[in-house]
Amino acid sequence: MCYQYEYGEYGVTVLFLGQTEANTLYCLFKGRYRFFPAGLPLLVILCNKMAVVPDSGVLTFSIFKWSSYSSTYLPENILVDKPNDQSSRWSSESNYPPQFLILKLERPAIVQSITFGKYEKTHVCNLKKFKVFGGMSEENMTELLSSGLKNDYNKETFTLKHKIDEQMFPCRFVKIVPLMSWGPSFNFSIWYIELHGIEDPDVVQPCLNWYSKYREQEAIRLCLKHFRQHNYTEAFESLQKKTRIALEHPMLTHLHDQLVLQGDFDVCEELIDKAVRDGLFNQYISQQEYKPRWSQIIPKCNKGTSAQEVNRDDINSDGDDNRPGMRGGHQMVIDVQTETVYLFGGWDGTQDLADFWAYSVQENQWSCISRDTEKESGPSARSCHKMCIDSQRRQIYTLGRYLDSSVRNSKSLKSDFYRYDIDANTWTLLSEDTSADGGPKLVFDHQMCMDSEKHMIYTFGGRILTCNGSVEDSRTSEPQFSGLYAYHCHAGTWSLLREDSCNAGPEDVQSRIGHCMLFHTRNRCLYVFGGQRSKTYLNDFFSYDVDGDHVEIISDGTKKDSGMVPMTGFTQRATIDPELNEIHVLSGLSKDKDKREENVRNSFWIYDIARNNWSCVYKNDQTVKENPGKALQEEEPCPRFAHQLVYDEMHKVHYLFGGNPGKSCSPKMRLDDFWSLKLCRPSKEYLLRHCKYLIRKYRFEEKAQSEPLSALKYLQNDLSLTVDHADPEETKEFQLLPSALFKSSSDFIPLGFSDVDQTYAQRTQLFDTLVNFFPDSMTPPKGNLVDLITL
Amino acid sequence: MSTSNANFKNKCVTQVNCIFCESLLCTRGMKAVLLADTEIELFSTDIPPNRTVDFVASCYSTESCKCKLRDIACLKCGNVVGYHVVAPCKPCLLSCNNGHFWMFNSEAVSTLNRLDVTGLNLLLWGDLPELDDSENEESESPLEEECIRDEDICRVCFSPLRPEL
Numbered sequence: 001m002c003y004q005y006e007y008g009e010y011g012v013t014v015l016f017l018g019q020t021e022a023n024t025l026y027c028l029f030k031g032r033y034r035f036f037p038a039g040l041p042l043l044v045i046l047c048n049k050m051a052v053v054p055d056s057g058v059l060t061f062s063i064f065k066w067s068s069y070s071s072t073y074l075p076e077n078i079l080v081d082k083p084n085d086q087s088s089r090w091s092s093e094s095n096y097p098p099q100f101l102i103l104k105l106e107r108p109a110i111v112q113s114i115t116f117g118k119y120e121k122t123h124v125c126n127l128k129k130f131k132v133f134g135g136m137s138e139e140n141m142t143e144l145l146s147s148g149l150k151n152d153y154n155k156e157t158f159t160l161k162h163k164i165d166e167q168m169f170p171c172r173f174v175k176i177v178p179l180m181s182w183g184p185s186f187n188f189s190i191w192y193i194e195l196h197g198i199e200d201p202d203v204v205q206p207c208l209n210w211y212s213k214y215r216e217q218e219a220i221r222l223c224l225k226h227f228r229q230h231n232y233t234e235a236f237e238s239l240q241k242k243t244r245i246a247l248e249h250p251m252l253t254h255l256h257d258q259l260v261l262q263g264d265f266d267v268c269e270e271l272i273d274k275a276v277r278d279g280l281f282n283q284y285i286s287q288q289e290y291k292p293r294w295s296q297i298i299p300k301c302n303k304g305t306s307a308q309e310v311n312r313d314d315i316n317s318d319g320d321d322n323r324p325g326m327r328g329g330h331q332m333v334i335d336v337q338t339e340t341v342y343l344f345g346g347w348d349g350t351q352d353l354a355d356f357w358a359y360s361v362q363e364n365q366w367s368c369i370s371r372d373t374e375k376e377s378g379p380s381a382r383s384c385h386k387m388c389i390d391s392q393r394r395q396i397y398t399l400g401r402y403l404d405s406s407v408r409n410s411k412s413l414k415s416d417f418y419r420y421d422i423d424a425n426t427w428t429l430l431s432e433d434t435s436a437d438g439g440p441k442l443v444f445d446h447q448m449c450m451d452s453e454k455h456m457i458y459t460f461g462g463r464i465l466t467c468n469g470s471v472e473d474s475r476t477s478e479p480q481f482s483g484l485y486a487y488h489c490h491a492g493t494w495s496l497l498r499e500d501s502c503n504a505g506p507e508d509v510q511s512r513i514g515h516c517m518l519f520h521t522r523n524r525c526l527y528v529f530g531g532q533r534s535k536t537y538l539n540d541f542f543s544y545d546v547d548g549d550h551v552e553i554i555s556d557g558t559k560k561d562s563g564m565v566p567m568t569g570f571t572q573r574a575t576i577d578p579e580l581n582e583i584h585v586l587s588g589l590s591k592d593k594d595k596r597e598e599n600v601r602n603s604f605w606i607y608d609i610a611r612n613n614w615s616c617v618y619k620n621d622q623t624v625k626e627n628p629g630k631a632l633q634e635e636e637p638c639p640r641f642a643h644q645l646v647y648d649e650m651h652k653v654h655y656l657f658g659g660n661p662g663k664s665c666s667p668k669m670r671l672d673d674f675w676s677l678k679l680c681r682p683s684k685e686y687l688l689r690h691c692k693y694l695i696r697k698y699r700f701e702e703k704a705q706s707e708p709l710s711a712l713k714y715l716q717n718d719l720s721l722t723v724d725h726a727d728p729e730e731t732k733e734f735q736l737l738p739s740a741l742f743k744s745s746s747d748f749i750p751l752g753f754s755d756v757d758q759t760y761a762q763r764t765q766l767f768d769t770l771v772n773f774f775p776d777s778m779t780p781p782k783g784n785l786v787d788l789i790t791l
Numbered sequence: 792m793s794t795s796n797a798n799f800k801n802k803c804v805t806q807v808n809c810i811f812c813e814s815l816l817c818t819r820g821m822k823a824v825l826l827a828d829t830e831i832e833l834f835s836t837d838i839p840p841n842r843t844v845d846f847v848a849s850c851y852s853t854e855s856c857k858c859k860l861r862d863i864a865c866l867k868c869g870n871v872v873g874y875h876v877v878a879p880c881k882p883c884l885l886s887c888n889n890g891h892f893w894m895f896n897s898e899a900v901s902t903l904n905r906l907d908v909t910g911l912n913l914l915l916w917g918d919l920p921e922l923d924d925s926e927n928e929e930s931e932s933p934l935e936e937e938c939i940r941d942e943d944i945c946r947v948c949f950s951p952l953r954p955e956l
Contacts, residue, residue: 072812091868124847183846185866186864
């Protein structure tokens, strides 16, 4: 059962979190954490996940309005669920917008979910994309859901938005708007609809009360904002006194007072400074997009320098062998503690390699640990192997390799498993054949992750190498993929966690090659996505809880959200940042010759694990050559595959090396370039400087009207201090500012009925700009009253 | 690919309607049997019926022969009414056939025998004007994205011939 508590004028739910020693109750109230004195009859408990929700039942509704229907496919048919009757559905007359169905609930209710029924077979009229809106009136509806159905025969249920800031709101009308069907030229059909929610008046009535109070409150706030903008002081004060509703956080009222009324710019700067230091701008920063900054690393030359500790090499007169040569299919790992990148093996276009390198970020130098690891009891030359590093114990593991079909019969297909100890500089053969030890068979294009905490290694996928022309096995034509294995480093044993399975059970995993797998050290889950299985590109995304042995499907990849998620079929390299809870994906060239277009560039995506959403940081389609100065800044590695990308989560830098540029004219060409990537968001310092710039710029413009000479001095000194003269854009803007000194007449038009002058209006504008950096919970409403007036 | 074979000239021209929503699908139908399984009756036509049907899903083959097929559905109600032969297999192409590549399943359609200009006799296929060869060729082109690409892929297991190297 859900309890509502009336606190003050609000009827809201309060989450009781605990009792402190001072006999106060610590609660989550309207999206904010508060203390309440104990002794208040506080009852509620509604928490995001651990909800004690009221009984949610099927809601009764009728068809209120429809856009069209064709033939006998009437809207009323959605009230009945008959999956084997092709006529038991609503079908629109055409697929020209607008098409919709408006349902009216028998009683206002909190609509929590919607269920779509289907036909017994796949049907081209199923909705691939649709939106659901809801509201208390037909004219005033808000979007509750934007999604799509799978084209199958299973019912699908979706949660609808039914809360604002933890407060449930009721609806009387629900509008379903089909946007796209599974066959683009076909009409839209809906077979059956069920709505679930809470109808109980004891629950709904308080929500209705809250809803009308909320609307009224927002209307009053808009009025207050309007009055203040137009300097209707008495009206403002009178309304505020009567309703006791706050337009904004007191800090912002103070800012407004100092900026707009007093014109005390110094105090304003101090206020902003304090706000930044108190972390109030953090929410704004986290919402900004990352800007990628690639820079090519030119390492120091080794010749002539005195022997370095790191350099264990036996460099002879081969002179220029002080950095790794060109290659693809190699492996890189990074030791974050010492900022060292290790690189091993690969294919240089002609043969497999067995050289082993270390790059020191601090020294900006490569050193060759070994020219041929096989000579030092290490692995033979190989490519398409996988490596992982245990930074804690300073050990590197390598497993798997690719063997050309021509040598598969002659060379051993044993899956050897090696470990390299960094400090001892020795290789150890952990197993001659992991398959004999209960582990995976010899694979390539698999993935491997290290769990330092529990001293375990996880490996998943990859294609199993088999002999050719084996007569007994009639199924040699079927490619075999390796499952999910765990290696217990301490015991030296393997266990099979999941076999490759094409079943769609909740714990089944489908194996693959060329996928991405990452281990999240904080929540201790493996994240797996993408890959290829024979000629099918997979775009599912799942996580595996290693401690709980539990698979969680994040996205089954059937919904085609093209443009919203990294495209499949393009080589992806992924890294994870457990602290920021993000996965970074660099998507480049497709292995598939037919999918390679001339102009394709890299695209970089970030997956926010907590919010479960992908955002594209950049997607370059052509080279931009307008501004030669800028072109260098925007220089980035050419698209490629078979490269390596590693991430230093401590210093927030990515490193990329080599790969195959896929030039059909020179198929043996490989790359040996080395890049670093930093993802930048505006920093607190930058924002502070930017706000000061805005304040001082305005102050200069105001001064320019009355005291031009004094203004000029101000421009040259104080204002200039806030400009980054190394940045071409900022410099350009700064250079245009003096024109304000020469503007004589102002083009200010007084607003209608109010008596505001130019100064007041412009200061208000500056205030509105500064307010945007503060979190929404502190600011006045974003909209304006006048915008509600339509012609 | 014209219906010049004498056997087919005496067949009736049927009008084909969708059995679910009764909309018109095609006015040039011919009752025929499936080459691969002569028990199955259906209605075929030579001109791709546009504006009345469209493709759904992707190509497939049946057990009986290697022809590449793709289902078509009535544009009005979205129900599958037949299929189109995207690429016929050699045996079917070489055997006696009416040269039609658009088929309607008899359970999905209702048909009507058409009458000629006089209104007294049944309209026969021999009475219909011949089609241009160019028109027919258009309907045969297989859709690019559905074809299996031969290069770079192992014909047996469909994996790429080289891994990322």
